[in-house]
Amino acid sequence: xxxxxxxxxxxxxxxxxxxxxxxxxxxxxxxxxxxxxxxxxxxxxxxxxxxxxxxxxxxxxxxxxxxxxxxxxxxxxxxxxxxxxxxxxxxxxxxxxxxxxxxxxxxxxxxxxxxxxxxxxxxxxxxxxxxxxxxxxxxxxxxxxxxxxxxxxxxxxxxxxxxxxxxxxxxxxxxxxxxxxxxxxxxxxxxxxxxxxxxxxxxxxxxxxxxxxxxxxxxxxxxxxxxxxxxxxxxxxxxxxxxxxxxxxxxxxxxxxxxxxxxxxxxxxxxxxxxxxxxxxxxxxxxxxxxxxxxxxxxxxxxxxxxxxxxxxxxxxxxxxxxxxxxxxxxxxxxxxxxxxxxxxxxxxxxxxxxxxxxxxxxxxxxxxxxxxxxxxxxxxxxxxxxxxxxxxxxxxxxxxxxxxxxxxxxxxxxxxxxxxxxxxxxxxxxxxxxxxxxxxxxxxxxxxxxxxxxxxxxxxxxxxxxxxxxxxxxxxxxxxxxxxxxxxxxxxxxxxxxxxxxxxxxxxxxxxxxxxxxxxxxxxxxxxxxxxxxxxxxxxx
Numbered sequence: 188x189x190x191x192x193x194x195x196x197x198x199x200x201x202x203x204x205x206x207x208x209x210x211x212x213x214x215x216x217x218x219x220x221x222x223x224x225x226x227x228x229x230x231x232x233x234x235x236x237x238x239x240x241x242x243x244x245x246x247x248x249x250x251x252x253x254x255x256x257x258x259x260x261x262x263x264x265x266x267x268x269x270x271x272x273x274x275x276x277x278x279x280x281x282x283x284x285x286x287x288x289x290x291x292x293x294x295x296x297x298x299x300x301x302x303x304x305x306x307x308x309x310x311x312x313x314x315x316x317x318x319x320x321x322x323x324x325x326x327x328x329x330x331x332x333x334x335x336x337x338x339x340x341x342x343x344x345x346x347x348x349x350x351x352x353x354x355x356x357x358x359x360x361x362x363x364x365x366x367x368x369x370x371x372x373x374x375x376x377x378x379x380x381x382x383x384x385x386x387x388x389x390x391x392x393x394x395x396x397x398x399x400x401x402x403x404x405x406x407x408x409x410x411x412x413x414x415x416x417x418x419x420x421x422x423x424x425x426x427x428x429x430x431x432x433x434x435x436x437x438x439x440x441x442x443x444x445x446x447x448x449x450x451x452x453x454x455x456x457x458x459x460x461x462x463x464x465x466x467x468x469x470x471x472x473x474x475x476x477x478x479x480x481x482x483x484x485x486x487x488x489x490x491x492x493x494x495x496x497x498x499x500x501x502x503x504x505x506x507x508x509x510x511x512x513x514x515x516x517x518x519x520x521x522x523x524x525x526x527x528x529x530x531x532x533x534x535x536x537x538x539x540x541x542x543x544x545x546x547x548x549x550x551x552x553x554x555x556x557x558x559x560x561x562x563x564x565x566x567x568x569x570x571x572x573x574x575x576x577x578x579x580x581x582x583x584x585x586x587x588x589x590x591x592x593x594x595x596x597x598x599x600x601x602x603x604x605x606x607x608x609x610x611x612x613x614x615x616x617x618x619x620x621x622x623x624x625x626x627x628x629x630x631x632x633x634x635x636x637x638x639x640x641x642x643x644x645x646x647x648x649x650x651x652x653x654x655x656x657x658x659x660x661x662x663x664x665x666x667x668x669x670x671x672x673x674x675x676x677x678x679x680x681x682x683x684x685x686x687x688x689x690x691x692x693x694x695x696x697x698x699x700x701x702x703x704x705x706x707x708x709x710x711x712x713x714x715x716x717x718x719x720x721x722x723x724x725x726x727x728x729x
Contacts, residue, residue, distance in 0.1 A: 190297045191218050193290040199224050200264060201246070201280035211264075211281070214244075218294055222249045225280070248272060251307065251590070251637040253299040255291060261285075268292060273588075273635040276709050277495055280611065280647065300592035304644065307590065307637045326641070329567075330574035332364035338562075339394035345429040346371055346391055346401075351376055358386040360545065360581035360646040366391040368425035378418025382409055384459050387544045389422055392576060393556050398534040399432035402526065404552050404580065407444075407451070407546035421536065423467050429494025430536050436443040439469045441529050441537045445522060445547040447476035454542060471535075477547045478515060480587070480599030486511045487600045494706050507701055517699050519608050523554035524692045531559060531689055549582050550605045557612060558690045565621040569609075570661050577602065581646035592635060603705075606631055610702050616690055618675045626664070626671035628705055633660050642686040 195218075200211040214227040227244040231446075252272045259267040262281065266288035270278040282288035299308050299477025333348075342348055349365045351357045351373060357365075357380050367376055367390060387406035394401050403426055408419060408652035427440035444451055444461050451461045451474070464472050507513065517643075529535045539554075541547035562568040577584075584590065586597040606627045613620050613627070634642050636675045640657025644650040664671060701707070 191220070191294045193287060193294075194218050195522075196282065196287045198283045199225065199287075200281035201227075202281070204394075216280070216291065216664060218291065220250075220298065222247055223291075223295070224248075225278075238664030246278070248278070249636055250295060250298040251301075252276075252588070252635045253295060256295050256299070258288070258292060270295075271491075274632055275491065275494065275706050299323055302426050302592055302648075304591070307643060326663070326665070327654035329659075329661055330579075332362070332366075332579075335575060336364075336366055336391075336394075339357075339396055341391070341394065341461065345399070345431055346394065349373075349376055355391060355648045358388065359648055361387060361390065362579035362581075362647045364579075368422075368429040370425040370428065371422055375418050375421050375525065378416060379422035382414075382416035382419040383407070383408060385543050387581075389426060389538055390580075392552050392580075393560070395530045395559055397532060399430045400530040400534050401426065401429065401536040402530060402552055402555060403536065403538045404544055404548050405538060405540045406548075407454060407459050407540055407542050408462055409458060410463065410521075411453060411458040414453065414458075415463070415466050423462075423470060426536055426538060427469055430534065432534075438536050439471055439639055440467075441526075441535050442467075442470055442472045443526055443537055443539045443551070444472065444474045445477045445539065445541045445551055446474070447478065448474050449665075450479065459542070473525065473679070475518060475525070475551075477518050477522060477541070477551070479542075480601060481596065482598045483515060483601065483604060486515060487603075490706065492579075513696075513699050513701065515604065516608055516611060517694050517696070519550055519604070520611060520692055520699070521694050522551045523558055523608075524694065526551060526555040527558040527689060530555070544549060545580070545582050546587070546599070546601045548606070549576050549580065550601065552576050553605060554608055554612075557609065558692060561619070561688045564619055566626070566664070566668065567621060570664070577605075578641070578650070579647050583645040584634070584642040585645050585649075588634060588642070590643065602634070603631055607702050607705070610705070611699055612690060612692065613673075613692060614700060615698055617673075618677065619688075619690065620673055621676045622671050623673040623703055628708075629671070630660075630664075631661065631705070639663065655680055 196216040198213065200213055202211055214225050217224045217226065225246045248270070252274055254271045254273045257269045259269050259279075260563065261290050265281045265283045266285045267279055267281045268288055268291065270280065272278075280291075333663055336342075338574070339346075340433045345368065346366050349367045352361055352365050353362065353363050355361070357377065357513055376388060380386045383389075384406040384623045389403045389405040392402045392404050408416070423440060427438055430438055442462055442464075444704075452458050459586070462472060463471065464470050487510075489510035490507065490512045493503060497503035497506050497708075525537065526537050529537050539548050539552050551573055556572060557563045563572045582602065583597070584602070586593060587599050587601050589595070589598040608645060610624060613624060633639065637643070638658075639660040640650070640653040641660040
C-alpha cells in the first residue's frame with residue numbers, strides 16, 4: 188500500500204455523460220492494490236454513468252483495465268482526471284483539491300502499469316470457495332495436443348509428431364508439440380526453421396479430413412534479395428505431398444501472405460520477405476493486404492474517438508467509416524474465406540504467414556478453422572482453438588494487450604479484432620454457435636482483468652509453471668456456463684463431431700457491422716445495454 192497515500196478521498200465528482208457538461212455525481216473514492224471504487228453519496232444512487240447503470244451506487248474499476256489517465260485543464264469545480272479503460276469505459280473524475288488529484292494520479296500510474304509478471308494480480312488471486320479452486324485450476328489441463336490432433340487421425344501415414352522442440356530449443360516461441368509431414372526429416376525441419384523469421388517453421392495447425400488438405404502456419408522466409416533454402420523448399424514440398432486424398436491432380440499448395448505487398452517488399456529489402464514461387468514446386472502465392480499492428484492500433488483509436496464524441500447518428504457513421512475498422516474486418520474475413528474455400532473446395536493445403544507469424548497468422552488461421560469446423564463453434568472447441576492458435580503458437584498477449592509497462596508501440600488490438608470477426612460470424616450465423624455474444628465480451632474483459640494466468644506470457648514457454656501459481660480462465664467460464672449459452676444454438680449440433688458444415692461467409696458491407704455490445708456498451712447515445720453491466724458483474728463475482 189506504499190503507493191496509495193490517500194486510500195479514501197471524499198467530495199469527488201464523477202461526470203456521468205462526457206457529452207454534457209455539469210452532469211455530475213458526488214461521491215467518495217476508495218483505492219486499494221487491485222481496484223478503485225467510486226461510491227455515490229446518498230441520494231445519487233439512481234444516477235447513471237453514460238449508458239451503464241451504477242448498481243448499488245458504485246463504479247468499480249480494476250487498475251489493470253486502465254488504459255490511460257490524464258490530467259485535464261483546471262476548472263472552477265476542481266482538478267479533472269480523464270480515465271480511459273481497455274473495456275471502453277470512460278470516466279471523468281473531478282477532485283476538489285489538487286493534492287488529492289495528484290495523489291490519486293500517482294497511485295494509478297503505478298498500479299495500472301506493473302513492471303513484471305510477478306506484480307500482476309493473477310499471481311495473488313485466491314478464491315475462497317473450494318469448488319471454485321478445483322474448477323478454475325482444472326482449466327489449465329483442458330487442452331491436450333495429442334487429443335486435439337487425434338481428431339484428425341494424427342499421427343498417421345502423412346503427418347507425425349516432431350520432438351525437435353520439446354525443450355523449446357528449435358523455436359522458443361512455438362509449442363513443445365509440433366506436427367510436421369511424415370516425409371520431413373529432422374534435417375529438413377531444422378533447415379526450414381533456420382530460414383524462417385524467429386525460427387517459426389511451417390507447422391500443422393489443422394487438417395480438414397474430408398479432403399486431406401491442411402492449414403499450416405509459419406513466419407516469413409529470410410529470402411532477402413537472393414537467398415533461398417533447399418530445406419525450406421523441401422519442407423513445403425512435403426506439406427504439399429502430405430495431401431494424399433486431394434482431388435486436385437496437381438496437388439498444389441497455396442501460400443497465403445497476409446501482409447500488404449508493399450510491406451512484404453520492404454521486409455525483403457531488409458533480409459526477409461516472401462517466397463519466390465520459381466524456387467518451389469507447385470506453389471501458388473496469394474497476397475491479402477491485412478495491415479500491421481500500428482495501423483490497427485490507430486484504427487481502434489479513431490473508432491474509440493467516434494464512440495466517445497459522436498452526438499448524432501450521422502457523426503457516428505462518419506466516425507466509424509473514417510476509422511477503417513470495418514474495412515480491416517472485411518479483409519480478415521475475406522482472407523479466412525479464401526483459405527477455407529481452398530481447403531474444402533479445391534482440396535489444396537495452405538501455408539499462412541505474415542511477418543513473424545503471431546498476429547495476422549493467428550487471426551486468419553483461427554477464423555478459417557471456425558468457418559470449416561463446427562467443433563470450434565462450441566464452447567469447448569472455441570477454447571481449444573484459442574489455446575492452440577493463440578496461446579501455444581505464441582501470440583504476444585503481454586505486449587499486444589499492454590499487460591505490463593513495456594514498449595507502447597507493441598500494443599495492438601489483435602485479439603480483440605479476432606473476437607470482433609467471430610462476432611461478425613455469430614451475427615451472420617446466429618444458430619451455428621453454442622456460445623453467445625456475452626461470452627466474447629466477457630472473454631475480452633477477463634483478459635484485460637488479469638485475474639487469471641491463462642494469458643500471462645507471450646508464449647507457451649513463458650507460461651510454464653503458472654498452472655501451479657494461478658487459475659485458468661476456462662474454469663471460470665465452465666463455472667458460469669449458463670450465462671454464455673446461445674439459446675438459438677441447436678441446428679448445427681448434430682454435425683459437431685464431423686467436419687463438413689462450412690459457413691458461407693458474406694463480406695458485403697451490410698453484413699459487417701459495428702460491435703455495439705463491445706464498443707458502445709457505456710455510450711448513452713447507442714443504448715447498447717446488452718453487455719453494459721458485464722464489467723461490474725465480473726468484478727463483483729470474482
